Amino acid sequence: MDISFTLPSLLQPADLMTLMRHIKESRNIVICGHHAPDGDALGSTLAWQGYLRALGKKANVVMPNAHPDFLRWMPQSQTVKNFRDHYAVARRLIDEADLFFFLDLNEMQRMQALGSYIAQHSRAPRLVVDHHLNPKTEEFDLMVSYPDMSSTCELILRLLIELGAYDDLTPTQATQLYTGIMTDTGCFSYSIADPLTFALAGMLLRKGIDAEEINKNVYHSWSENKLRLWNHILSKNLRTYPELHTSLYTLTRQTMKDFHFIRGDAEGLVNEPLKVKGMKLSIALREDTEEDVIRVSLRSTGGFQCRDMAEQFFNGGGHANAAGGKLPFPIEEAVKKAEEAIAAYADELKKPAERNIKD
Ligand SMILES: [Mn+2]
Structure with a gap:
């Protein structure tokens, strides 16, 4: 069975070129999410890290503080450095970075001390992929902002499709992205303005992920x-x-x-x-x-x-x-x-x- 649908492009050709140029010209990329990272921030940054690493880049996720314990099962979440508990290594990564991606956030302030540190110490370009209202466009070099979108994970998936990277998407990345869409929509019950969200979740299932297990890991792992x-x-x-x-x-x-x-x-x-x-x-x-x-x-x-x-x-x-x-x-x-x-x-x-x- 093949269900096809048209996916409108997220980026104007010029912006897509800019994005690709920034990636091409960089070697050390730091990807950050917002303070108190949730499933969407963690899932989107890790999946994006996977994409950039597959391109041969040195890419690392740096968060303002630790993610909650109920997300610890997420593959690769243990590789995330946070600015509070891994200050020295996080700082080194930021100092070396020649490109930043900020996912699931709309202003530098959403990263608290990490945001101030980057603002003060780095001149590397800042690119955003996000779905929060009222983005502070002036703080960033390129902004992919869609407040109508269910989640940043959905945005990242669409971006990966646009970049021709869907075929290479791994089950690990699909698991990370599915988690963010699932958590930001309360298990597909709100913030779904676009029927494509379901189709995109289906594209993640096709990667062989265990949606039942993901759901259990997130919602049925209470103490x-x-x-x-x-x-x-x-x-x-x-x-x-x-x-x-x-x-x-x-x-x-x-x-x-x-x-x-x-x-x-x-x-x-x-x-x-x-x-x-x-x-x-x-x-x-x-x-x-x-x-x-x-x-x-x-x-x-x-x-x-x-x-x-x-x-x-x-x-x-x-x-x-x-x-x-x-x-x-x-x-x-x-x-x-x-x-x-x-x-x-x-x-x-x-x-x-x-x-x-x-x-
Ligand atoms: Mn989100």
Whole structure:
């Protein structure tokens, strides 16, 4: 069976030439993703690294900090250097780099200290492949930016096809790319604006990857502590504002300690309250383990845009249905601030849930 479809090209011929020229002229390439790398950032950078290495380049992935434990199974993830735990080697790679690729991020700031270091110490060209809104074009030399796209992994796959590299795509790369598409779409349930996403996932399956195993590795590899933590938060800490179709929970360092929290244990928890029928907005306030700030996560559905709220109240930003920010307060004050935000949007939140908006 052969199902063919047309893939519109991502790049203008001139941009494709520029991209190819940059790759051709470089020897030492560093590929970076955003702070707190997720499945999409890790999958896209590693698959791109594989492509560049196959071309004979010295290519390395450098991340701002470590990826969560639930992604450790990903092939080659152990080769990633991060700017926090492998500072010396990461710095050496950056100092030697004659080309940078920044994947799954839209501004240098998204890499925190790693971004500042690169900005200050390197003049090598900076190329971006990304799907976040409002890219800071002026910070980069070439930008492949498609905010409509499900994931950066989908973009990288399309780019590889455009570069004629699909036939040589290895099962390892296909596994990495599939992970990013799967995680950024919540298992193919949101952020899919384009039916091609499914066709492209099918092209990855054709490489002989084990999609069931990937799914299990990501979603069914919980520790008992994590299960009990989620149960605790949802049964004891969740406040709901039923008239406003909103919920709010806090996660303190003490609770993390009680449940032997490890990085990644709260990942996805903020989506849970949205499983309640009619719920439009879920807010999570989490005490950071490294800095004295409260990390704010917002998830929304039913037509509510949470990005505006993140910008206005939480020093942050993001997508229409997934945004975040941070507050320099103790947790009790952060709760007050969140309730202020909810009150400010009360009229909109009161309305019954509508069909989701895309972004
Ligand atoms: Mn992404």
